[in-house]
Amino acid sequence: MVSGLQLSSLTPTPSRTTQNEIKWLEWMKQQDDPFPALKVFSENYHYFSINQAVSFSRLLTVVNPYDRESLVFMADMLHQELGGGQQDRVHSVIFERFAKAVGVDLSKLPLAADQVVEGVRWYACELDKGFGGSLPCALATYQFVEGSGVDTYAPLLDILRDMGIAEDDLEFFTLHAEVEIDHTAIAANIVKRARETFTPEENQIFDTQKWLLQRAWEQFWGDILLACQRETSSLVAN
Numbered sequence: 001m002v003s004g005l006q007l008s009s010l011t012p013t014p015s016r017t018t019q020n021e022i023k024w025l026e027w028m029k030q031q032d033d034p035f036p037a038l039k040v041f042s043e044n045y046h047y048f049s050i051n052q053a054v055s056f057s058r059l060l061t062v063v064n065p066y067d068r069e070s071l072v073f074m075a076d077m078l079h080q081e082l083g084g085g086q087q088d089r090v091h092s093v094i095f096e097r098f099a100k101a102v103g104v105d106l107s108k109l110p111l112a113a114d115q116v117v118e119g120v121r122w123y124a125c126e127l128d129k130g131f132g133g134s135l136p137c138a139l140a141t142y143q144f145v146e147g148s149g150v151d152t153y154a155p156l157l158d159i160l161r162d163m164g165i166a167e168d169d170l171e172f173f174t175l176h177a178e179v180e181i182d183h184t185a186i187a188a189n190i191v192k193r194a195r196e197t198f199t200p201e202e203n204q205i206f207d208t209q210k211w212l213l214q215r216a217w218e219q220f221w222g223d224i225l226l227a228c229q230r231e232t233s234s235l236v237a238n
């Protein structure tokens with residue numbers, strides 16, 4: 001856990017929960033058998049989870065090597081994402097436990113880029129481009145990813161618990177619902193310091209990247225919803 005920062009002094013970032021994520025959660029609650037949809041979600045989300053960790057690592061190459069304060073926090077987050085030195089604690093491995101519990105055949109994972117829905121592929125591509133882009137672009141991406149985690153995991157966890165999934169299999173979500181709160185506050189602090197030095201043009205790049213990611217994130221959930229609906233109705237028809 002990252003320490004040494006006065007979290008209480010930080011301003012929370014605004015909510016990034018998308019309309020489509022809310023629609024997906026509402027639709028999932030109404031399903032008599034949500035497991036076919038959860039399988040579709042898990043296969044797609046796994047692709048995102050695997051790729052975003054690689055993309056995140058690009059951030060370390062963009063930050064000024066003399067900005068040790070930011071680098072220490074970012075490296076610590078990447079270390080956590082990659083299991084803190086333990087292979088079975090890598091976050092995508094923890095996610096695979098959930099995927100298996102909802103019926104995913106793990107030998108099919110990771111899906112190839114052309115097997116995931118377009119919104120997931122688009123968002124993953126924008127993250128990769130963003131984390132490896134200019135400093136304003138990379139920091140906007142970093143802040144967006146951390147904030148979207150806070151908004152996503154808590155409501156999703158509530159619904160998964162209501163579906164009766166065992167607590168052990170929900171570890172990916174319980175872990176993130178907790179750690180992303182600290183991570184978001186840390187990201188906000190790093191971004192605030194950096195933005196004080198940005199030119200108006202750099203601030204514009206930052207804002208544009210946030211706007212772009214919000215659009216991609218909206219489509220991410222919209223396309224997951226459509227894929228889940230398609231899967232569920234094809235099973236009913238057969």
Ligand SMILES: [Fe+2]
Nearest residue numbers: 081091092176
């Ligand atoms: Fe993670």
